[in-house]
Amino acid sequence: MTKWNLIIDIARCENCHNCVIAERDEHVGNDFPGYAAPAAAVGDSPIRIMRRVQGSAPLVETTYLPALCNHCDDAPCQRAAPDAIRKRDDGIVIIDPVKARGRREIVGSCPYGAIVWNDQHEVPQNWIFDAHLLDQGWTQPRCAQVCPTEAIQALKLDDSAMQAKAADEDLGVLNPEFGTRPRVWYRGLDRWQTCFIGGSVSAEAGGVLDCVAGAEVTLSHDGRHVATTTSDAFGDFRFGGLARDSGAYRVEVAHAGGRASRDCPLGESVYLGELRLIPDPPSTNTQPLAPGGK
Ligand code: SF4
Numbered sequence: 001m002t003k004w005n006l007i008i009d010i011a012r013c014e015n016c017h018n019c020v021i022a023e024r025d026e027h028v029g030n031d032f033p034g035y036a037a038p039a040a041a042v043g044d045s046p047i048r049i050m051r052r053v054q055g056s057a058p059l060v061e062t063t064y065l066p067a068l069c070n071h072c073d074d075a076p077c078q079r080a081a082p083d084a085i086r087k088r089d090d091g092i093v094i095i096d097p098v099k100a101r102g103r104r105e106i107v108g109s110c111p112y113g114a115i116v117w118n119d120q121h122e123v124p125q126n127w128i129f130d131a132h133l134l135d136q137g138w139t140q141p142r143c144a145q146v147c148p149t150e151a152i153q154a155l156k157l158d159d160s161a162m163q164a165k166a167a168d169e170d171l172g173v174l175n176p177e178f179g180t181r182p183r184v185w186y187r188g189l190d191r192w193q194t195c196f197i198g199g200s201v202s203a204e205a206g207g208v209l210d211c212v213a214g215a216e217v218t219l220s221h222d223g224r225h226v227a228t229t230t231s232d233a234f235g236d237f238r239f240g241g242l243a244r245d246s247g248a249y250r251v252e253v254a255h256a257g258g259r260a261s262r263d264c265p266l267g268e269s270v271y272l273g274e275l276r277l278i279p280d281p282p283s284t285n286t287q288p289l290a291p292g293g294k
C-alpha cells in the first residue's frame with residue numbers, strides 16, 4: 001500500500017515563508033469538517049521555519065529548516081489520545097477537530113512541538129498534510145506547491161520503496177532517537193546537526209600580511225588524525241561534519257612559509273580566525289667536521 005511522505009531539501013530552503021503563508025491561507029477561517037477546524041488568525045502556525053546560525057564573520061553559515069507534523073507511524077500524540085487522533089491508511093495523522101476540542105494537554109504530547117493550540121476554537125491542531133486536498137486529487141500539499149525553490153516534495157510510495165529511497169539518497173528524519181518513525185524526511189540534515197571548524201591562514205613577509213593559499217591544514221581529535229585539507233585562494237579552510245560538543249581538536253598548518261597550530265574544544269561551530277605562519281628556524285649544519293677540520 002502506498003502512503004504519503006514528505007521530503008524537504010534543507011539546502012534549498014531560503015526562509016521565504018511561502019509555505020507558512022500558504023498553510024495559513026488554506027486554513028485560517030476555513031472549516032474542513034473531519035479534517036481540521038478553522039485555524040485562528042492569531043497564534044502559532046503548524047509550519048515553522050527554524051534557523052541555525054553557525055560560526056562568526058567572515059565564516060558564517062545560516063541554515064533554515066522547515067518543521068511541521070511528521071505524521072509519525074508510531075505517534076506519541078496518538079498514543080496519548082487514541083480516541084481523538086487517528087492514523088489514516090495513507091499515513092496521515094489527523095487530530096479530530098470535534099473529539100479533540102478543549103483538550104489542551106494534547107499539545108504537549110508531541111515531542112517535536114508540532115501541535116499548536118487554537119485559542120479561538122479551543123482545539124489542538126497539526127499540519128494535516130492538506131489531506132482534504134489530496135483526497136480531492138491534488139498531488140502536492142500547498143506548502144510544496146508554493147515553494148519557489150522546490151525544497152518540499154510529497155511522495156506517495158510503499159514503505160519499502162521509501163526506505164530504499166532514503167538509503168539511496170541519504171535522507172534522514174528528525175530525532176530518530178524518539179522512535180516515532182516520522183514520514184517527513186530531510187535531505188542535507190548534516191547542515192542542521194553537525195558543526196565545522198574553520199579558519200584563515202596568513203603570513204607576514206617584508207612587513208606585509210597576506211593570506212596563504214595552498215597550505216596543508218590537518219585536523220586531529222584526541223591525538224587521532226581526522227582530516228586534511230588545503231587553504232583556498234583566500235587562505236580559508238573549513239572542516240565540516242563534526243559532532244557537537246565533541247571535545248578537544250587540534251588544527252595544524254604546514255606550508256613552505258612556516259607552521260601554525262591551534263587547540264580548539266568544540267561545542268558549536270567555530271571560526272578560529274587567523275592562523276599566522278611562524279617561519280621554520282633556519283637549518284643549522286650539524287655534520288661533524290671531517291678529520292683534519294675539512
Ligand atoms: S517555501 Fe520553500 S524556500 Fe520558502 S520557507 Fe518554505 S521550504 Fe523554505
Ligand code: SF4
Pocket residue numbers: 068069070071072075076077078093109110111112113114115126180
Ligand atoms: S509529529 Fe507530533 S503531532 Fe505529528 S504525528 Fe508525530 S507526535 Fe503526532
